[in-house]
Structure formats: structure tokens, C-alpha cells
Amino acid sequence: MVSSDPVQIAAAGQLKIFTIDVPAIAAHLFMSIDTTQNRESKSSSMDSLKQWEALRLKAIATSKSTPAASIFGKAGKSGAVYRWGIAVATGTECSEQFELLSRLACGGTIGKKHESFDLVGAVEDFILSIETASAISVVEANQAVAWAAALPALCRELEPRFSWQLMTSLRQLHEAVISKNQTYSTTHLILGGELGLTLAWRMADVPSCLRLQKQSIAAITDWCDQFDIAIAEAIAGAVDTRAVFASLTRSLTLLRCTSNHKIKKVHTKAADLLATWVAAMTVRKGGSALSSATREDVADDIAEGGLLDHAVAMDIESLEPAIAAALGQTQTGGRLAWEVSLPETMWHDSDSKLAIMLPEWDVQKSRTHIDYSGEHVLIEIFAGRNKVIDGAWHSTIEIDGEEQRPTGTWSEICEYTDDDVHYIELEQPWTGGILLQRQVMHVREDRCIHLADAIVPDPDHAAPDSAALDNTGVGTDDFRSIRYMSRIPMAENIEADPEPETREVFLNDGRRSAMVLPISAGEWRVGPTAATLKTSEDGHLVFASEGKGRLYCPLWIDCSQRRFKRKRTWRQLTVVDNLRLCRNDEAVGYRIQVGSEQWMIYRTLGEPKTRSVLGKHLIADFFASRFDPTYGDHDAIVTVDDSEPGED
Incomplete structure (x- = not known):
């Protein structure tokens, strides 16, 4: 404890009392120590800079x-090797x-195009960003690697103290991540692995x-050893x-x-799986x-x-x-599909x-x-070469006039392929x-897509007035009114062309690419209907529906242009349970017909029971089939029940 109490000191045989200002002395002492440390630090810095100069x-x-x-071969000449994937990640060039x-990372120089670029300011901004960032994105991590690869060129272009500070900051970033x-x-792979390898390669003269x-090699191996978890994060x-x-x-x-070090099997296994995901995500013209x-934008990638x-x-x-077909360079249909070994066509x-x-x-x-990782599902639909749906699929729900909201994240409850x-x-x-509950079904050969939302009671949070059950298993008082609306974004350059009647x-986008049928709505624009499909000025399909207790809201999207000029119709079907007609909150069925082709959709909303629809007796949560009216046969597409989904 610092004090200024009087201290007795004996001097020349006399006792004298002095008051010593201990805080002042302490401050002076600390200042002296600080000055000494600063001198030593400056001296050390000077020595380090002298060593750095060499x-x-x-x-x-x-x-x-x-x-x-x-x-890196050809891609290492122009700097493209360090630009791979960046345009896809940022959505622009x-x-x-x-x-x-x-370009500096691959031995280039600052040409006339960039002679006014503030390189010193960019270095200072980058150092500040990595020192203050709470998290580093994949793009920023790749940028750090590019800075490291460019260090030899930056040693030539910058004053020694700037290149030294940059190298030190990059090394500290790598060590912090490790x-x-x-x-x-992903940052462990990029900053713990590649960044360290790049510094060791480019700055090998610095011990x-x-x-x-x-x-760094250990970090890469550790990442590949956990490739299941690691790749799940990489593709998120x-x-x-x-x-x-x-x-x-x-x-x-x-x-x-x-x-x-040699490349191990675990390295190639992880790279092979990630490469297949890259291929599966590749779309026409090389985008993702x-x-x-x-x-x-993706010229360097392709x-x-x-x-x-x-x-x-x-x-x-x-x-x-696979990639040639995805880019439109070749086709995989017909004989070729049997001659080549293509990867699976569903990746989830x-x-x-x-x-x-x-589908292929x-x-x-x-x-x-x-992508269902956020509050709203992101969805893209391509009808052949053209993207027709692109963006966040928003839904709003009102129960008895009160707007509801999500209380949790999306989770997958059923998958089948x-x-x-x-x-x-x-x-x-x-x-x-x-x-x-949201369904996405892609009927592969028919090139049709079924999108549907179902609003059902949560069994873990049953409404208080639904305790009494009738003979259908539905709460006798659980008939709250439901109003539903979905906004599905059309892709850029896509226009809606509604039929007049x-x-x-x-x-x-100049020609018809997809046909959207609101199969729970009345077919004709005149007459009553519980569902409607309209378009908004901001480029969305707006699908609205209403009902009681439970509600099913389906859309059928046909992407086969050969069917667009054919006569078409759709109907809601009668669903029978033990000679009793089912209510819409128990189970619903729909038939879609385009030309001679027909499909049937059935969905249970209450307790699954044996029911009949369009001559088909079944017990299922969901059933889809192709229907042959000549013989009354159903060619099952998918059956979903409480056990395993599959064909009938």
C-alpha cells in the first residue's frame, strides 16, 4: 500500500523527521522502469527491423x-488460384x-491499372481488421492467405516496417486459430492449415x-480426419x-x-467428397x-x-x-446415363x-x-436452363385473427430418394x-415439383380446448380459424403470366419456363374458392388459403414445356373413411391432369387411418402417384408413413 506517512531517519547523530511522498517516488520509479522498458523495446525493435531488412x-x-x-501451374501465373470461389461466396466479381x-501473390507487380491504389492503407486496414474481429469469414480467411502469399512482393513494394508488421500479424493470427x-x-483449415503452410513456403528464410x-500439416490432417463434421460446416x-x-x-x-509429407487417404477422401458437393452445386454457366x-464473375473457377x-x-x-452435364456441355440422358458412373442426384x-x-x-x-438453416427457407428452382424461383420462402399464419410467429428452427423430419x-x-x-410442415417433392422423370405447407397442431403444445376427441381423433372444439399466406420469390428476369380464365x-423470361397450379384452389377464376394464387409487384408468387383446425396448402409446378399447350385440369378429391366423407382438416386428396398424364396427391392432417381416395385404399401420412384412368391403376411415386417412406 502506498502512503505518505512521516518516516524517522537518523542523520549525524540527530533524529530528524522527513515526510517522504511515497506516491511521487513510486510514480518516478515506475516512470523510470517504463522508460527503461521503452528503450529496451525500441532497441529490440531496431534490432528486429535490422534483422528483417536482411x-x-x-x-x-x-x-x-x-x-x-x-x-499451382497455369492458375498460379495470373493469381487466379487465390481468387477461386471468392465470386460465388460474395455473389459478385x-x-x-x-x-x-x-496477382502480387503470384509474383505480379503493381501496374498502371492499380498505380493509384493505397497499398499502405490496405495493409493497415487489414491488420486492424484481424486484430479487432470477433469472427473471421471464409472470404476474409482466404484474403489472409493471399496476403501471406503476397509477402515477398510486398517486401519489395512497402517500407520494411509495414511488411514486418503484416508478417507478424499473420503469424499471430495463425497461432491464435491453432x-x-x-x-x-473452416477457419482451422484455412488459417490454421493453409495460412501456416503459405507462410512457411513464402517466408522460408524466416525461422x-x-x-x-x-x-499446419497437422491442422489440415485433423480437419480431414473429421471430414463428416468438417464438410457439413464447409457447405453450410x-x-x-x-x-x-x-x-x-x-x-x-x-x-x-x-x-x-505424403498425401494420405484421409486427405483425398475429404477432398473427393467436397469436390462432389462442388459439382452438385454447379449450375449452368458455371455459377453455384x-x-x-x-x-x-466465376471466370477463374471455370x-x-x-x-x-x-x-x-x-x-x-x-x-x-457430371460437371460437363451440369454446365450444359454434354447430356447425360439416354445411353450415356448407363455408360458413365455418375454421382448420386440428391445431396442432403x-x-x-x-x-x-x-432429377439428372x-x-x-x-x-x-x-437451404433451411435460417428462419425462412431459401429455395432455388431451375426449370431446365432457366432459374424461375430464387430467394426466401416467407409464410404468415393467423389463428383466430392473431398473427403467429416461428419459435424455433427448421428441422428435417423425412427424406426419401x-x-x-x-x-x-x-x-x-x-x-x-x-x-x-413443409414438403418439397421433385418428381424426376416427369419434371414436376410439389411444394406444400401444412399447418397442424403441435402434439407437445396442444390447445386447451382440444381435449375432447370425436370418432375421427380430432378435438371437437379444435376448429380455430386459420389464415395462411406464402410469398415465393420469382427469379430475376422472370415475369408472371397468369391465365385469364x-x-x-x-x-x-421471354418464353414459358414453368406452370404453377394452385391445386387446392378452384380451377376457374369465377366462383368461390378457399385458396388463391396471385403475383405481387415486387416479383413474388402470393399463395393464400384459409380453413379450420388444420390446413394443407399445395402448389404443383410443371417444368415440362411439352405439356404447356395441352388441356389441363385439377380437382379436389373425395376422401372416404369407413363410408364417411372426411373433412378438409382430416385428410385431403387432389388430382392433376395435363393431356393424358395424371397424378394424385393425398395428405393426412389428422390421425393416419385407412381411407379411400380415387379408388386407392391406403393408410399413410402422404401419398403421391401417377394415375392411369383406363385401368384405374396407381403407379406409386412415394408413400410416407410413420415408419419408412418409399414406394407402395
Whole structure:
């Protein structure tokens, strides 16, 4: 404790009393210590800068003997290797800063195009961003790698103190990630793995950087060892998948070319699986699922020797025809489908909450992408080459006039795939004691997509007035009124073309690409109906419906242009339970007919029981079939019950 109490001191035989200002002395002492430390720190900094002056000159010389092109090939000449996947992740072309940085990373110089670029300011901003960020995105992590790869060029372009500060900050970032991050995280791969390998390669003359190689290889191996969890995080949201695969590709290339370590089976297994996800997400013109990046934006990905070529290299027999078909370069229908070994056509990961549904790898066929990781489901639907639906699928629900809201996240409750169909069912809890159950069914050969929402009581939060049950298993007083509305966004450049007399809506971008049928609505625009399908000025399909107790709200989307000019109709069917007509809150059935082709949809809303619909006796939660009216036969597409979904 500091005090200023009097202290007695004996001097020359006399006792004198002095008052010593201890706080002042302490402050002086601390100031002296601080000054000494500052001098030592400055001296140490001066020594470090002097050492750095020699090391940076070595780094510049060494980089010339091991150019990026010698490691990464053609993509290492222009800097494209460091731009892979960035446009897809950001939804637009790479920024001027990233383009310059990638070129410097591959031995380029600051040309006339970038001579006014504030490189010093960019370095300072980057250092500040990584020192203050609470989290680092995949794009920012890839940017850090590019800064590290560009260090030799920056040693030439910047004052020594700036390049030294940048190298120190990057090394500290790598070490912080190694010590704190989960080993399956994408930042552990990129910042703990690739960043360390890049520093060890580019700054091999700096002992502290060279020492990073061993722990960086361990970080990459640890990430690949947990590839199931790691890839689920890498593909979450879809748009970062290519950037993560790019980092893994560069990392394995550096491991092979700059170290004595061999590529292990676990490395290639993880890379192969991630490459297949990249292929499954690839759409016409080279873009990717749920990203707005254009063909021009992703030029580096689809160029010869680009990222997609590296994905193909992971499994040439399977992925080469798959990616070629996805890009529209070849077709996989007919004989070719039997001659090549193509990957599966449905890719779903319940941890990342992402589903990719392809009827075939051929770009000519329709396809559906779903991301249900947020409050609202993101959905993309391609009708052949054209994207017709794109964005967040919003729903609003009112119970007895009171608006309800979601109280939890979406979860997958059913998934099924076979040669006929891809099917997924999701569920989200809402206030008011209800569940919103969402179905997406892709009928592969027929090129039809069934979208439907069901509002049903949550068994864990039953309404207080539903205790008494009638002979159908439904609460006798549980007939609260339900009003439902969905807004499904049409893709850019898509216009709605509603039929004048009937309720179907065509989606077109110069020509008709898809036909949307509101099968729970009356077919004709005149007359009463409990459901409507309209379009909004802001480019949405607006589907509204109302009912009592429970409600089913289905849309049928036909993507086959050959059927657009055929006569069509749809009807709600009578559902019978032991000679009793079922109410709409118990079970519903619908028939869709286009030309000579017919389909039947059945959905249970109450307790599953043996019922009859369109001559079919069944007990199921959901049933879809192709119907042959000549013989009254049902060719089952999918049957969902409490056990396992599948064909009848």
C-alpha cells in the first residue's frame, strides 16, 4: 500500500523527521522502469527491423526461384488460384483489392491499372481488421492467405516496417486459430492449415515462419480426419463451398510440393467428397447454388486449369461427365446415363440443413436447391436452363385473427430418394401451439415439383380446448380459424403470366419456363374458392388459403414445356373413411391432369387411418402417384408413413 506517512531517519547523530511522498517516488520509479522498458523495446525493435531488412531481401530472392506457377501451374501465373470461389461466396466479381493482392501473390507487380491504389492503407486496414474481429469469414480467411502469399512482393513494394508488421500479424493470427479453434472448423483449415503452410513456403528464410509448417500439416490432417463434421460446416449456406474446396486444394498442393509429407487417404477422401458437393452445386454457366455470381464473375473457377478442373481431377470417371452435364456441355440422358458412373442426384446434409435435388445431372432438366438453416427457407428452382424461383420462402399464419410467429428452427423430419423422386419434409414450431410442415417433392422423370405447407397442431403444445376427441381423433372444439399466406420469390428476369380464365400462372423470361397450379384452389377464376394464387409487384408468387383446425396448402409446378399447350385440369378429391366423407382438416386428396398424364396427391392432417381416395385404399401420412384412368391403376411415386417412406 502506498502512503505518505512521516518516516524517522537518523542523520549525524540527530533524529530528524522527513515526510517522504511515497506516491511521487513510486510514480518516478515506475516512470523510470517504463522508460527503461521503452528503450529496451525500441532497441529490440531496431534490432528486429535490422534483422528483417536482411531476411526480407532473402525472401524476395527466394520467391523468384519458387514462383507460384511452379506450384499451382497455369492458375498460379495470373493469381487466379487465390481468387477461386471468392465470386460465388460474395455473389459478385472479386474486388479491385483482392484482384491486385492475388496477382502480387503470384509474383505480379503493381501496374498502371492499380498505380493509384493505397497499398499502405490496405495493409493497415487489414491488420486492424484481424486484430479487432470477433469472427473471421471464409472470404476474409482466404484474403489472409493471399496476403501471406503476397509477402515477398510486398517486401519489395512497402517500407520494411509495414511488411514486418503484416508478417507478424499473420503469424499471430495463425497461432491464435491453432490454439483456440475447433479442428473441424473452416477457419482451422484455412488459417490454421493453409495460412501456416503459405507462410512457411513464402517466408522460408524466416525461422519463426518455417517452424509453422509442421503444425499446419497437422491442422489440415485433423480437419480431414473429421471430414463428416468438417464438410457439413464447409457447405453450410452453400456459397462458401467452393472457397473452402479451393483452400483444401491449395493446401494439399503445398503439402505435396513444399514438404516431405505424403498425401494420405484421409486427405483425398475429404477432398473427393467436397469436390462432389462442388459439382452438385454447379449450375449452368458455371455459377453455384444459392449464389448470384454470374458467368463473368466465376471466370477463374471455370477456366482451363481452374477450380472445377481440380474438382474433376478428384474423380475423373465420375465428376468429369457430371460437371460437363451440369454446365450444359454434354447430356447425360439416354445411353450415356448407363455408360458413365455418375454421382448420386440428391445431396442432403441435415447438419448443414442443405439439400440439392437433381432429377439428372443434365442441365436441361429442372433442379431444386434448399437451404433451411435460417428462419425462412431459401429455395432455388431451375426449370431446365432457366432459374424461375430464387430467394426466401416467407409464410404468415393467423389463428383466430392473431398473427403467429416461428419459435424455433427448421428441422428435417423425412427424406426419401429413388429413381422416381426426391422428397424432403421439414418442420418448424410456431406460436399458437402449431407446427408448420413443409414438403418439397421433385418428381424426376416427369419434371414436376410439389411444394406444400401444412399447418397442424403441435402434439407437445396442444390447445386447451382440444381435449375432447370425436370418432375421427380430432378435438371437437379444435376448429380455430386459420389464415395462411406464402410469398415465393420469382427469379430475376422472370415475369408472371397468369391465365385469364383459370388460376394457373406461367413463369417466363421471354418464353414459358414453368406452370404453377394452385391445386387446392378452384380451377376457374369465377366462383368461390378457399385458396388463391396471385403475383405481387415486387416479383413474388402470393399463395393464400384459409380453413379450420388444420390446413394443407399445395402448389404443383410443371417444368415440362411439352405439356404447356395441352388441356389441363385439377380437382379436389373425395376422401372416404369407413363410408364417411372426411373433412378438409382430416385428410385431403387432389388430382392433376395435363393431356393424358395424371397424378394424385393425398395428405393426412389428422390421425393416419385407412381411407379411400380415387379408388386407392391406403393408410399413410402422404401419398403421391401417377394415375392411369383406363385401368384405374396407381403407379406409386412415394408413400410416407410413420415408419419408412418409399414406394407402395
